[in-house]
Amino acid sequence: MRVPMVTVKRMPEPGDRRSQRSFLREIREFVKGSHRPRLIIDLSRVEQLSPESIDLLLECVDHAERGDCAVSVAGASDQAAVILELTQMTSVLDMFPSVAEATQGCQVHDFESTTPLHAA
Amino acid sequence: MEMGALVVTAGGEAGSPAHLPSLWAPSWPVLGETVLERWIKRVQSLGVGLVSVVNRDSEHANRVRTMVEWAREGVEQILLIVLGSYAEIDLLDLVRFHYEGQNRVTRVFDEEGPLGISLLDRGCVLTNREKADQDQCLPSSRYDFLGYVFRLSSTVSYRRLVEDALQGRCEIQPAGVQRRANVWVDETARVHPSAQIEAPCYIGAGVEIGAGVVIRRSSSVERNCRIDLGTTLDRASILPNTYVAPGLHVRESVIDESRLEDLARGVAVDLGAAGLSTRVGTRPRRPFRQRSSSPAPASLFGG
Numbered sequence: 001m002r003v004p005m006v007t008v009k010r011m012p013e014p015g016d017r018r019s020q021r022s023f024l025r026e027i028r029e030f031v032k033g034s035h036r037p038r039l040i041i042d043l044s045r046v047e048q049l050s051p052e053s054i055d056l057l058l059e060c061v062d063h064a065e066r067g068d069c070a071v072s073v074a075g076a077s078d079q080a081a082v083i084l085e086l087t088q089m090t091s092v093l094d095m096f097p098s099v100a101e102a103t104q105g106c107q108v109h110d111f112e113s114t115t116p117l118h119a120a
Numbered sequence: 121m122e123m124g125a126l127v128v129t130a131g132g133e134a135g136s137p138a139h140l141p142s143l144w145a146p147s148w149p150v151l152g153e154t155v156l157e158r159w160i161k162r163v164q165s166l167g168v169g170l171v172s173v174v175n176r177d178s179e180h181a182n183r184v185r186t187m188v189e190w191a192r193e194g195v196e197q198i199l200l201i202v203l204g205s206y207a208e209i210d211l212l213d214l215v216r217f218h219y220e221g222q223n224r225v226t227r228v229f230d231e232e233g234p235l236g237i238s239l240l241d242r243g244c245v246l247t248n249r250e251k252a253d254q255d256q257c258l259p260s261s262r263y264d265f266l267g268y269v270f271r272l273s274s275t276v277s278y279r280r281l282v283e284d285a286l287q288g289r290c291e292i293q294p295a296g297v298q299r300r301a302n303v304w305v306d307e308t309a310r311v312h313p314s315a316q317i318e319a320p321c322y323i324g325a326g327v328e329i330g331a332g333v334v335i336r337r338s339s340s341v342e343r344n345c346r347i348d349l350g351t352t353l354d355r356a357s358i359l360p361n362t363y364v365a366p367g368l369h370v371r372e373s374v375i376d377e378s379r380l381e382d383l384a385r386g387v388a389v390d391l392g393a394a395g396l397s398t399r400v401g402t403r404p405r406r407p408f409r410q411r412s413s414s415p416a417p418a419s420l421f422g423g
Contacts, residue, residue: 048389048390048393048394049394050393050394051394051395054394078382078385078387079387079389081385082380082382082385082387082389083389083391083394083396085369085371086368086369086370086380086391086396087367087368087369087396088367088368088369
């Protein structure tokens, strides 16, 4: 039986514009180079979501939809989860309590290690 | 026979750390009027003209002095209300009980204990000057109240009282005009024609409800709030002078200016940092980008 594959990508720190730009570029390339990928954005290091973080997630979903990619978020703090629900991001993103739960039963790839494969 | 009423409020504003659930602040209105205002009305309906409100944090000596001065001036009975609950007590019955029993101090209890409401005789105040506002120190009679009582403790209890009032489970009457069954809207509120208002709900004075807003399941919007385009309020209360950004889904929460308390999760979030809510009149920080283009809010609140 084929084990579904998921890729985990960590959300950049709020306020770090450079990392945010590179995050989006990497997502775009990842979606382009994959066939119906499943992506999990790890929010465990994000205490509270800023407007920039919400914008970033929206852009991420936008790119993912174009590439038939399923995007989920995992590990959101209570505060971040409240913002995700409030802004209705949960209507376009599945939300898991932790990365472990989001990847249960799946073959997990670290985003950085898979990027060169897809880019090749 | 003259009576005076001294109402001791619970103190200042709700002051919890930003991320923790808060206590009920006495300044929070419940469908247009604070619990304090409702108590004062209840007392005045008894014909009591002498009403004084003091803060619990203020000098103990000042409170005692007020009571002693009243007693010296001939006030026969003093109703002492330490504001910690909303209780639909028949004050006339309490006075009758006190008078018929020739009690010096009568304290009101419910199933959970004392409610902080006492009736004291003039003589008792004059002979126990130091302890006059600490009725638990004085020998007293017990008046058991079995009616509607709500202790003012947390934001969760605030929401429950709002729901009880909107669903007719208590005597609280919303301050607005009943536009249709169980929908109260103040005459000065402006509601966009495309907004969906589902009963029961309350919209207070000076409120502006934008296009496409949905208000449902016992939600309340207190005075001078502005709810922007397409936002949904679902079992939520918005406290006075709060602006709520467009496109949000506010569920089982209380928002006080920039502070949201999610009652289901038991956490508080600062929405000001995310530009999602703020005090009316202050410029919100850059709100998050909308997924669909929307007309400028200002044009929709024009009149």
